[in-house]
Amino acid sequence: MKTLYGIQYLRAIAALAVVLFHAAERLDENFAIGAAGVDVFFVVSGFIMIVISQNRNQTPGAFLKDRLLRIAPSYWLATTVMVFGAFAGLFPNLVIDTPHLIGSYLFLPVLSPNGGALWPVLVQGWTLNYEMFFYLAFAASLMLAPGRRLAALSLIFGALAVVGFAVTTPGTPAFFYTRPLILEFLAGAVIGRLWLSGRVPRADTGLMLIAVAIFSFTAIYLLRAEFNTFLCAPLAICLVLGVLALEKADMLPTLPGLAYLGDASYSIYLWHTFAISVVLKLGLSAGLPTWLILWSGAVIGTLVGIACYEVIERPLHVFIKHRRIVFRLPGRRVTAD
Template identity: 70%
Template sequence: MKTLYGIQYLRAVAALAVVLFHAAERSGEHFAIGAAGVDVFFVVSGFIMIVISEDRHLTPRGFLKDRLLRIAPSYWIVTSIMVLGSLAGLFPNLVLDPVHLIASYLFIPVASPSTGEMWPILVQGWTLNYEMFFYLVFAASLLLARPLRIAALALVFGTLVLVGQFAAPTGSIMDFYTRPIVLEFIAGAVIGRLWLAGHAPHPDTGLMLIAFAILSFAAIYLLQFNFNTWLCAPLAICLVSGMLAVEKGGALPRIPALSYIGDASYSIYLWHTLAISVVVKAGMIAGLPTAAIVWVGALLGTLLGIVCYEGVERPLHHLIKHRRIVFRIPGRRAAD
């Protein structure tokens, strides 16, 4: 897939927004709108899945294998660090339970014994439970003719949301998978199909969509509205559509640093809370101002994610790719 810098920039901004959200939340400050970075991630994810499947003859098994190898190793490492840290007494509020532990590794939403929420051991991993579910449904759609795939996805997720509105019990696994947030994947998929068909707004319209989304997010934050999916999803859709329109019109500048953060966004998302936890504890002991704790925590959380991207995620992917090449072509050099 050709690099789309607009998508890279959105991944970077979304990751940084989530980092700032967690840094503020753990310091007792208010930046709830930062969590809307997840809405942007989900729309982008739906877009990417459609685009990468366009020119490749993907099988359901091959697709799921690729996604699992892309997502799971780093996540399992961070989860294991959380488990070991809990056993060592570093995370006194983390309660370990065998069922919850296994479910966390398998991307199955189970109520946390620590909070009662449908969160895995690594709290931000709740979004990966949605991602994996979307991948499963998307993999099944690959058995259909290409023109039918989005309709099938929309039917499945639309039905789930309707069930959730009328029948899903609160706090259950059915409640988790029937929340409106799953529709963001479909929105991204529709944007991807339109993009592949050459349908994108005019760049000027794209700029207006971006401006509208940013101003609306700012209004939500400043007015301290209780944001939700119905409010944030349309803004995330505007942001993604607008960015793609500007890029298609050739008006998007190249910002290497932001593009790099986009590459590292998954590692930043996984690892940042470890650094934030340390900064918050140290900052409170030292009596630092809350604002300083928030910004230092966000900065060090981002830096830790970048370090782990270079030191964990990239080497893991290289190792996996290398081993897979050797496995598929026995008796030949890996460089062939």
Template identity: 60%
Template sequence: MTAVAGPGGGRGTLYGIQYLRAVAALAVVFFHAAERSGHAFAIGAAGVDVFFVISGFIMWVIAERRPVTPGRFLKERMRRIVPVYWLATGVMVAGALAGLFPNLVLTAGHVAASLFFVPARSPSSGEIWPVLVQGWTLNYEMFFYAAFAACLFLPARLRLGVIAAAFGLLVAVGLAVSSDSPLLATYTRPIILEFVAGMLIGRLWLAGRVPGRAVALALVGLGLAGFAAIGILRLPFDEWTCGPLACLLVYGTAALETRGGVARLKVPALLGDASYSIYLWHTFAISVVAKLGAMAGAPPSLVLVGSAAAGIAAGLCAWHFVERPLLRGWVGNPRPASASASPRRSAGRPS
């Protein structure tokens, strides 16, 4: 659960942010389910943009309200992200060795790069993907965490400006230089600016610089309408279009948290808690159901709904039986204190 200190200094659960995490995770699930069933829901990949903005927001708020050393920050992030990801990657490797994934080509170098969040080209496709393809977003998350931890050595007043300047410079390099290097191609993409935008929203939120409820609702509505227009009209999109829309959603939702709060809804809150597990595990279930549906000659619409439901169920099971017990064992609390990574184009296809 996203529990952080609010503008007034008290701690509380940001249910609105939880619901955004749930929406982002479900968008990616339906994106992949649509791909496997012959439908089109490309805009679902933009759930990644929402996750990245949320990540910047939560990291900033937590660090400001609960000062932490760089080492402790990285340790907490590693505990939150790494074990479940390594387990999911291990399942992929075991499945490939058992012949369950005939198109997956394994090399020791690529597996090692995947486990340690180093961008590398997949021997299966040539794309900059890890063994568990959707894990490409975690390469960005871990890069952001490393940069954020480094900024914790600085005075608080300098942190946002320094990381914004550093990420802005990386993007400028990417725009000016064309390179086949996986590291350069990954960490100079404009998508990294979404973390900075989330941090800025966190700073504004903690300072109480948020609009009233009516404007906040309008911001959320505009963000949703923008994503809907892209999806319905099948317009091209990338981080330059989806990043600002994600910012509208997060800023508007954060403002609603301040202007009267957001009520707790059990199911959306649960999906928000489980969003990381849903993101990591949903493709396994979708692949199985899609293959069974094709073998049975099921209607594409039924395959879409069935595979999406299976993906969500798989994620919830992983949350209940794997992720939550791990978190309990480490922190004595089954509810994570911060937002985690998540998903984007295709089975994680960066564009």
């Protein structure tokens, strides 16, 4: 698939927003709107799955294997670091519970002994539980003709969202999988279908959509207004659709640095909290100003994520992509992926 720089830029911006959110949250500062980076990630994820599957004749099993190999290794490693860190006393407040730990590795929402919420050992991994659920639903849709896949996804996620209005008990898998947040994947898939059919908005409409999203996110931040999925999801959709409109019109500037951060966004998302925890602890003990601790944590957290991308994620991805299993048959050697 041709590189869509707009999507890369959005992934980068979403990751940086989440980094700032976590740095600010640890210091009781206001940047809650940064959590909306997750909404952008979910819309982008739905878009990417529809687009990359267009010209691939993958079976559901092959698709799930590909997604698992792409997502799981780095996440499992980060989770393992958390576990060993807890045993070593580096995370004294982290309680390790066997059912919760197993659920964390299997991308299942299990009640955490650390606060009682449905988050895994690596807290930000809760979004990956949603990602994997979407991948399962998308894999099931691959059994249908391409023209029926979006309708099937709409039926599945629409029904779950409707059921969600009747599920009011937090802390249960039924509650987790029926939140309106899951509709963001579906929205991204719809945008993907529009992109493939050449029906994204014109550039002027795209600029308007981007302006609406940026203005609204800024207003929420400045006014410290309450927000939820019903507000952030439409804004994330506007942002993604607007950027794709500019992409189609060849109006996006070439920003290699931002595109690179898009490539590294997954590692930044996984690993930044480790660095933020250390920086905040050192900064507070040294009596540094809050603003300096916050920005230092965000910058160093991003740099650590980039380092993990170069040292862990990329080598793992290259190894998995180019691995070969060599075995012998009578009279010849056979090399298979």
